[in-house]
Amino acid sequence: MADERLKGKGAIVTGGSRGIGRGICVGLAAAGADVAVNCRDNPEEAEEVIEQTQKLGGRTIAVRANVADRGEVEDMFATVRGELGSIDILVNNAGICPFHEFLTMPEGLWDEVQAVNLKGTFLCSQAAARIMVEPGRGGRIISISSISALVGGGMQTHYAPGKAGQRSLMQSLAIVLGPHGITCNSVLPGTILTDINAEDLSDPHKRDRMLKRIPAGRLGQPEDIAGPVVFLASEEARYVNGAELLVDGGLFVNLQ
Ligand code: NAD
Numbered sequence: 001m002a003d004e005r006l007k008g009k010g011a012i013v014t015g016g017s018r019g020i021g022r023g024i025c026v027g028l029a030a031a032g033a034d035v036a037v038n039c040r041d042n043p044e045e046a047e048e049v050i051e052q053t054q055k056l057g058g059r060t061i062a063v064r065a066n067v068a069d070r071g072e073v074e075d076m077f078a079t080v081r082g083e084l085g086s087i088d089i090l091v092n093n094a095g096i097c098p099f100h101e102f103l104t105m106p107e108g109l110w111d112e113v114q115a116v117n118l119k120g121t122f123l124c125s126q127a128a129a130r131i132m133v134e135p136g137r138g139g140r141i142i143s144i145s146s147i148s149a150l151v152g153g154g155m156q157t158h159y160a161p162g163k164a165g166q167r168s169l170m171q172s173l174a175i176v177l178g179p180h181g182i183t184c185n186s187v188l189p190g191t192i193l194t195d196i197n198a199e200d201l202s203d204p205h206k207r208d209r210m211l212k213r214i215p216a217g218r219l220g221q222p223e224d225i226a227g228p229v230v231f232l233a234s235e236e237a238r239y240v241n242g243a244e245l246l247v248d249g250g251l252f253v254n255l256q
């Protein structure tokens with residue numbers, strides 16, 4: 001029987017054309033949602049994921065916007081609302097992690113990481129919430145934070161604080177938006193193989209060390225994140241608000 005948990009729901013996934021975002025778009029579409037795939041630069045980047053999601057039956061569109069730019073974000077939400085009819089689910093997935101050591105970290109790189117990962121989450125959440133607070137609507141805001149919100153990273157002194165901020169923002173928004181029937185939660189992936197870490201994990205020593213720490217015995221795949229996001233977007237998760245779901249194959253707890 002077809003999964004219809006999200007039938008009739010409109011969703012936006014930022015940074016949806018690649019990696020984890022792409023897996024989430026496919027997961028939402030497989031559960032019946034209509035999906036807007038956000039791309040930073042070129043909507044053609046979304047062609048493959050649109051082909052994949054359309055086969056699943058729902059409507060899928062591509063929409064361009066830099067999530068760090070308020071004007072572009074506002075235009076994106078207006079376009080998606082017009083095209084899909086409603087916006088019930090926002091997944092703040094867009095993110096960057098330009099690995100860099102601390103002592104020589106340029107101020108501009110720090111700013112860029114916070115602008116995309118944290119301010120982008122603020123801008124998109126605010127734009128979504130302004131629609132979701134309208135009487136009778138409600139909604140779901142889900143942010144793809146990280147295991148890096150819980151632990152440090154020697155080459156992530158810009159990224160980890162931003163990811164912790166993203167998780168913290170969801171907690172505060174859960175309080176503000178809960179009375180409007182909007183839940184705000186975070187998903188914290190562990191190490192998932194995507195373009196963001198391909199170069200970092202090409203170091204066999206690093207990859208091996210990471211693999212040995214993961215009780216599941218493998219690095220994560222984008223599809224591993226989709227199920228938890230669909231759950232948080234669904235009616236089954238109606239009473240989950242201000243929470244986080246760590247999806248890391250057991251990496252975090254494997255310390256001793
Ligand atoms: P990725 O590089 O494959 O995908 C990132 C996506 O974000 C791309 O589609 C990119 O175009 C988009 N993006 C970047 N800047 C943008 C902007 N300004 N506006 C709009 N879109 C923008 O990496 P990924 O691993 O799929 O990362 C997705 C999210 O998951 C990120 O927030 C990342 O921090 C988080 N995450 C990843 C891992 C991992 O191990 N891969 C672990 C934890 C959290």
Ligand code: RM4
Pocket residue numbers: 097145146147148153189190191192196197200
């Ligand atoms: C994640 C986590 C992963 C890393 C990516 C880039 O949040 O820290 O281990 O590979 O970021």
